[in-house]
Amino acid sequence: xxxxxxxxxxxxxxxxxxxxxxxxxxxxxxxxxxxxxxxxxxxxxxxxxxxxxxxxxxxxxxxxxxxxxxxxxxxxxxxxxxxxxxxxxxxxxxxxxxxxxxxxxxxxxxxx
Amino acid sequence: xxxxxxxxxxxxxxxxxxxxxxxxxxxxxxxxxxxxxxxxxxxxxxxxxxxxxxxxxxxxxxxxxxxxxxxxxxxxxxxxxxxxxxxxxxxxxxxxxxxxxxxxxxxxxxxxxx
Numbered sequence: 184x185x186x187x188x189x190x191x192x193x194x195x196x197x198x199x200x201x202x203x204x205x206x207x208x209x210x211x212x213x214x215x216x217x218x219x220x221x222x223x224x225x226x227x228x229x230x231x232x233x234x235x236x237x238x239x240x241x242x243x244x245x246x247x248x249x250x251x252x253x254x255x256x257x258x259x260x261x262x263x264x265x266x267x268x269x270x271x272x273x274x275x276x277x278x279x280x281x282x283x284x285x286x287x288x289x290x291x292x293x294x295x
Numbered sequence: 296x297x298x299x300x301x302x303x304x305x306x307x308x309x310x311x312x313x314x315x316x317x318x319x320x321x322x323x324x325x326x327x328x329x330x331x332x333x334x335x336x337x338x339x340x341x342x343x344x345x346x347x348x349x350x351x352x353x354x355x356x357x358x359x360x361x362x363x364x365x366x367x368x369x370x371x372x373x374x375x376x377x378x379x380x381x382x383x384x385x386x387x388x389x390x391x392x393x394x395x396x397x398x399x400x401x402x403x404x405x406x407x408x409x
Contacts, residue, residue, distance in 0.1 A: 286338030
């Protein structure tokens, strides 16, 4: 158990509203990642962080922003949610010598 | 261009038999290869990994084989159990040269029948 929690676990929101998802870790890991998972697709990287206030874009970053003001928290914000952002969002931390990642339980987001 | 591909969306095997899940990649810079298992409504969990300098890694019932010349890896599960039924993701990482990011395949759904 890598001590990763995500909140909320489920959210329904309307198109055009802002949404923030939170990822919290308890073990002081430097690297944190946000992914989305859609049917028929693997995990696609949205943004990642390599330290406090150090973030970078992943392959599907359009429409998303992130912030990391503390080691333990990594926030993902949808500035103006669209129906195409309906997905399951997973946060992960990197640990170990083989670059394995440990994932949170996920947040199911529905944009109506 | 998908750098990590799992060409079989699904696989069904009988309990006790071998399950073989396959993965192909295109990026020669990948240094580590990983397999994850995912149950419905849960996050993926790390299963097993292999470094590019090895061709085999074993952990209990799970063995990963790497063929660098063919840019191909496979996960063998022997013997398969009904509890192994899940989605399996193959992933690859360039290591520290790319912030330890991983690229994932689309997954293979394994069903083990009792």
